[in-house]
Amino acid sequence: MNSEKWWQNSVGYQIYPRSFQDSNGDGIGDIKGIINRLDYLVELGIDFIWINPIYQSPNVDNGYDISDYEAIQPEYGTLADVQDLITACHQRHIKVLFDLVVNHTSDQHPWFVEALKGKDNPYHDYYLFADSTEEAPPNNWESFFGTSAWEYVPHLKQSYLHIFAKQQPDLNWKNAKMRTEIYEMIRFWLNLGLDGFRLDAISHIQKKNWAVPMDKDDKWRNFMNVPGIEQYMSELKEIFDEYHILTVGEASGVSSKKAPEWTGEKGYINMIFELEHNLKTGSKGHEVIDIPRYQDVIYRWQRDQLTHGWNALYIENHDNPRAATIFNTTSPSAIKTLALSYLLLRGTPFIYQGQEIGMTNFPFAAIEQFDAVDAKLQYHEALKAGINSKQALNRIGRLSRDNSRTPMQWDNTKNAGFSIGDPWLPINPNWSHLNIAQEKANPDSVLSFYKKLIQLKKSDPAFGIGQINIFTAYPGQFIFERTGPHNSYLVIANLSDRNASIPPQISTNYEGGAVLLSTDQNTITTTIRPGTGLVIQKG
Ligand code: TEU
Ligand code: CA
Numbered sequence: 001m002n003s004e005k006w007w008q009n010s011v012g013y014q015i016y017p018r019s020f021q022d023s024n025g026d027g028i029g030d031i032k033g034i035i036n037r038l039d040y041l042v043e044l045g046i047d048f049i050w051i052n053p054i055y056q057s058p059n060v061d062n063g064y065d066i067s068d069y070e071a072i073q074p075e076y077g078t079l080a081d082v083q084d085l086i087t088a089c090h091q092r093h094i095k096v097l098f099d100l101v102v103n104h105t106s107d108q109h110p111w112f113v114e115a116l117k118g119k120d121n122p123y124h125d126y127y128l129f130a131d132s133t134e135e136a137p138p139n140n141w142e143s144f145f146g147t148s149a150w151e152y153v154p155h156l157k158q159s160y161l162h163i164f165a166k167q168q169p170d171l172n173w174k175n176a177k178m179r180t181e182i183y184e185m186i187r188f189w190l191n192l193g194l195d196g197f198r199l200d201a202i203s204h205i206q207k208k209n210w211a212v213p214m215d216k217d218d219k220w221r222n223f224m225n226v227p228g229i230e231q232y233m234s235e236l237k238e239i240f241d242e243y244h245i246l247t248v249g250e251a252s253g254v255s256s257k258k259a260p261e262w263t264g265e266k267g268y269i270n271m272i273f274e275l276e277h278n279l280k281t282g283s284k285g286h287e288v289i290d291i292p293r294y295q296d297v298i299y300r301w302q303r304d305q306l307t308h309g310w311n312a313l314y315i316e317n318h319d320n321p322r323a324a325t326i327f328n329t330t331s332p333s334a335i336k337t338l339a340l341s342y343l344l345l346r347g348t349p350f351i352y353q354g355q356e357i358g359m360t361n362f363p364f365a366a367i368e369q370f371d372a373v374d375a376k377l378q379y380h381e382a383l384k385a386g387i388n389s390k391q392a393l394n395r396i397g398r399l400s401r402d403n404s405r406t407p408m409q410w411d412n413t414k415n416a417g418f419s420i421g422d423p424w425l426p427i428n429p430n431w432s433h434l435n436i437a438q439e440k441a442n443p444d445s446v447l448s449f450y451k452k453l454i455q456l457k458k459s460d461p462a463f464g465i466g467q468i469n470i471f472t473a474y475p476g477q478f479i480f481e482r483t484g485p486h487n488s489y490l491v492i493a494n495l496s497d498r499n500a501s502i503p504p505q506i507s508t509n510y511e512g513g514a515v516l517l518s519t520d521q522n523t524i525t526t527t528i529r530p531g532t533g534l535v536i537q538k539g
Helices: 031-036 038-044 079-091 110-115 176-191 229-243 259-263 291-304 332-343 373-384 389-399 436-440 446-459 504-510
Strands: 012-015 048-051 068-072 095-101 129-131 150-153 158-161 196-200 246-250 271-273 348-352 467-470 477-483 488-494 515-518 532-537
Touching (some): 095 246, 332 488, 373 389
Parallel strands (some): 196 246
Antiparallel strands (some): 467 477, 515 532
């Protein structure tokens, strides 16, 4: 058994910098804004933050298209601001993770600009070009954003691969020189004092041979955890180990069965964000999350990483709609119950900005209101396929990434306290009654519940490396026990439509136990109603 790690008893918080806090009135969140709000995160009980990309970028995909890895996007601030941020966080015992985007660069990156100059240019092989005509791309692969994965370059008579937008050409990881440059860049950031990285789209850095056609039922298989990736991941691991940092991989295509190879004692990284439970990947065609299905997915990940490996736990991020909306949890108690369903599982929980007050989807009414690159592309593809604009808008509006990217709702002053200028994305119209200041003042609010929940998670290693026993229950009822050397706890989060109760085989242990946390003051341990939950300590 490996020794306990600091992040096993910690809670992370994801900051979408563009929408967190603006400090200079240009309507765009920035690094100084984050520094100004750190004391709030201390109050919330956060141990580390992950900040989405703040590197120089033409912003086609909001920072995930990087044109200079070692420069800060001017609208976010300067390198000196980053140093101030790291210092300010460390003074408050908050660790700092950046996003590491190395599957692709921007098409404005000097490497790609050079690459386009000719097949003989040394940077040409930094990317994935293949001979083709304009009409016949090298193969039929599709990008994640729904278009062809190839873009034709007439003067080269070649196409280049991009598994995201065409402004995001994929890097050629087979090129050792390219890898060395990436590794130097990683060291540059770690030498500044960062504590870790979230590894963007890391399971896609290796691709199958161009001759392998796309499988219509498993469209992205040809660039999901493809053999050969082991070498690159091992090289990365060497650097991560040298600096003792925390690494969280966005690694879709790594199955729960395979995950321990990635996150176990000898794994490449510390934990994986699985994407299987999400609405877009998991509940195709549905407007809300199928909760029993979500439960099956996260329980499977719990089981498969029980003896080896570690989970990253989350219900929201910048790529998904707001949880309160898509889990259909409409009352404060149900939103708290949703928090309870995942935050005390075995793993490291993440909270996405605004989730802690139950922020909701945005009521989109026109395509002009969207910003996200995938939303615009999908809208135009839908119109091409003959779907009418209202239907296309409805569906994209429900699922769009932009729902989670609207500015933070801090208080009920102008622009929700986010900015004194015009915000880059509209503020959700519910800001005047749904905001942090208001919830702070209310001991029964979603925010107050999150604070208590975070404290509980950190109060006892039973909630860290402690064992988890999951009880079989009616679908949608999350009933599990966490046990440590000193105490045991029973968590019941009822997201089903029937009453839940303490499992009979352990009822004598828990019926007289102390209720440490409850989503609703009226909840009693014998009848846990739909949309309510509690945590009981073994008596
Ligand atoms: O998202 C990547 C992403 O969602 C895919 O890697 C995922 O594997 C696939 O959709 C599974 O179905 C990240 C960022 O989070 C996102 O914001 C960026 O747009 C994207 O990478 C490109 O950098
Ligand atoms: Ca600003």
